[in-house]
Amino acid sequence: MKVSLIQMKVQKTKEESLLAAENGIRQAADAGADFAVLPEMFACPYETSGFPLYAEAEDGESVLRLSAAAKKHQIYLVGGSIPECDKEGRIYNTSFLFGRDGGLLARHRKAHLFDIDIKGGQFFKESAVLTAGDSATVFPTEFGPMGLCICYDIRFPELFRVMVDQGALVVFCPAAFNRTTGPKHWELLFRSRAVDNQIFMVGAAPAADETASYISYGHSIIVSPWGEILSQAGEQETILTEELDLSQVAEVREQLPLLKHRRPELY
Numbered sequence: 082m083k084v085s086l087i088q089m090k091v092q093k094t095k096e097e098s099l100l101a102a103e104n105g106i107r108q109a110a111d112a113g114a115d116f117a118v119l120p121e122m123f124a125c126p127y128e129t130s131g132f133p134l135y136a137e138a139e140d141g142e143s144v145l146r147l148s149a150a151a152k153k154h155q156i157y158l159v160g161g162s163i164p165e166c167d168k169e170g171r172i173y174n175t176s177f178l179f180g181r182d183g184g185l186l187a188r189h190r191k192a193h194l195f196d197i198d199i200k201g202g203q204f205f206k207e208s209a210v211l212t213a214g215d216s217a218t219v220f221p222t223e224f225g226p227m228g229l230c231i232c233y234d235i236r237f238p239e240l241f242r243v244m245v246d247q248g249a250l251v252v253f254c255p256a257a258f259n260r261t262t263g264p265k266h267w268e269l270l271f272r273s274r275a276v277d278n279q280i281f282m283v284g285a286a287p288a289a290d291e292t293a294s295y296i297s298y299g300h301s302i303i304v305s306p307w308g309e310i311l312s313q314a315g316e317q318e319t320i321l322t323e324e325l326d327l328s329q330v331a332e333v334r335e336q337l338p339l340l341k342h343r344r345p346e347l348y
């Protein structure tokens with residue numbers, strides 16, 4: 082199974098970002114990818130003031146354009162995330178995921194909102210404008226079940242256990258770490274979730290933009306069930322394409338059967 086991660090810059094307007102995403106999806110298809118993966122908030126500045134301005138309903142322009150691109154290229158599309166508003170006016174950080182026919186296969190609303198205040202470093206308060214989702218997301222594919230989460234969700238191992246207990250072999254994580262937590266925790270978290278669940282971890286981030294108020298750490302990444310980094314970008318715009326040998330999941334689990342060694346009665 083081939084994946085292409087589209088590490089793109091968020092552009093000045095939503096239209097320009099959608100065009101850049103469509104261009105990236107075409108390049109992923111040209112590279113023979115089965116999955117194209119966009120970053121968290123790929124078409125919206127990562128700012129709490131921006132989320133209400135860019136929010137769209139589930140049948141809005143971005144969702145329609147992503148669905149059409151998946152269908153055009155007959156590719157699975159992890160649609161990064163967008164601010165999604167529901168009928169009651171609540172806004173979520175939502176990842177829409179499309180099958181090869183352009184149909185909506187899954188929708189994950191970020192379950193853990195990113196509220197941090199690091200002295201001398203990063204401040205962010207998603208909960209000021211966003212509502213948290215309330216479910217774990219696993220979806221079927223021709224390759225087997227896969228999971229979906231968004232950025233800060235990666236810090237919660239319990240969410241991963243739920244996805245893995247539902248059969249996930251790969252977890253996709255559109256994300257946008259920053260230059261405070263990125264260098265310290267990005268690789269560590271992707272490798273940890275891969276090792277403790279014996280799954281592939283796939284993270285797509287926006288490219289760094291020095292003019293943005295929140296500068297993405299970039300470093301889109303693909304990690305094997307052994308915890309090896311198969312591929313990792315820098316901070317610049319790029320497309321990362323990698324073949325995942327999904328038989329490694331069963332191999333690792335057979336040789337090191339830690340999921341079977343769990344002692345749920347103790348915890």
Ligand SMILES: O=C(O)CCC(=O)C(=O)O
Pocket residue numbers: 121194195231232233234236256257258259262263266
């Ligand atoms: O957990 C982190 O350090 C970064 C999380 C983040 O940027 C996000 O959830 O958007």
